[in-house]
Amino acid sequence: MNDVKLALLGSQGAGKSAVLVRFLTRRFIGEYASNANSLYHKRLSIDGRQLNLEVFDPCSQGTEARCILEEPVDWADGFVVVYNISDLNSFIDAKNILRQIREARTDNCKGAETAPQNVTVSEKRSFFITAETVKREVEVPVCLVGNKQDLCHARQVLEEEGRCLAQENHCHFQEVSAAESYQDIANLFTQLIRQVMEHLKYRADRRRYSGSKSMAKLINNMFGKRRKSV
Numbered sequence: 001m002n003d004v005k006l007a008l009l010g011s012q013g014a015g016k017s018a019v020l021v022r023f024l025t026r027r028f029i030g031e032y033a034s035n036a037n038s039l040y041h042k043r044l045s046i047d048g049r050q051l052n053l054e055v056f057d058p059c060s061q062g063t064e065a066r067c068i069l070e071e072p073v074d075w076a077d078g079f080v081v082v083y084n085i086s087d088l089n090s091f092i093d094a095k096n097i098l099r100q101i102r103e104a105r106t107d108n109c110k111g112a113e114t115a116p117q118n119v120t121v122s123e124k125r126s127f128f129i130t131a132e133t134v135k136r137e138v139e140v141p142v143c144l145v146g147n148k149q150d151l152c153h154a155r156q157v158l159e160e161e162g163r164c165l166a167q168e169n170h171c172h173f174q175e176v177s178a179a180e181s182y183q184d185i186a187n188l189f190t191q192l193i194r195q196v197m198e199h200l201k202y203r204a205d206r207r208r209y210s211g212s213k214s215m216a217k218l219i220n221n222m223f224g225k226r227r228k229s230v
């Protein structure tokens, strides 16, 4: 059984709990306790595969609240970043959160962007392959969600602005209304979970592959390559 861990991030009142509760229960409940971190569990079946879903819904994260962000960034396999389309500040917060996720996840691959000089073409090629692999490893699946679409008469963030921000951050984008609709929210979670499972499989395959490669290396080092006797 797969375990998938997601975290919901976004500024206060953006509708994180509403979006999550809509997905988990299909219902919209007007008010939610917002003074405590919550961890939700659900068993799901996606594409015939059973999985244990855990979703972390922390207390609100503002621009400066990096310390709150750090914990879910290490823990989660994927993120839902929520803003309120009728609140520009929540969009600015979402922008900062996306940047923080990217920074936290790419800390490990610092220096991977510039190709080394004075090396052969094949060394350069393998460098770029490694850099690409590192990029895939750290590009954790994220979905940017513009919530409260039913308040479009009070819109402060254009749909196009949300889409552009998502493109810049290589993530999926969806406008939804937790108050009015279930289907868009169900689709976005399903898509994100699929992406997470692919990402986890990719990482596990890579680890297995590099593990077996180093095992082969170890055996070669220990016994050396046998020469055929003549």
Ligand SMILES: Nc1nc2c(ncn2[C@@H]2O[C@H](COP(=O)(O)OP(=O)(O)OP(=O)(O)O)[C@@H](O)[C@H]2O)c(=O)[nH]1
Residues within 6 Å of the ligand: 010, 011, 012, 013, 014, 015, 016, 017, 018, 019, 029, 030, 031, 032, 033, 034, 035, 058, 059, 060, 061, 147, 148, 149, 150, 151, 176, 177, 178, 179, 180
């Ligand atoms: N009109 C409208 N109101 C919504 C929608 N989603 C949430 N709300 C309302 O927005 C308010 C905040 O929703 P929450 O889900 O508590 O927001 P949150 O991001 O979890 O807030 P914190 O827990 O304080 O961080 C509540 O009064 C909700 O009823 C929506 O799609 N449309």
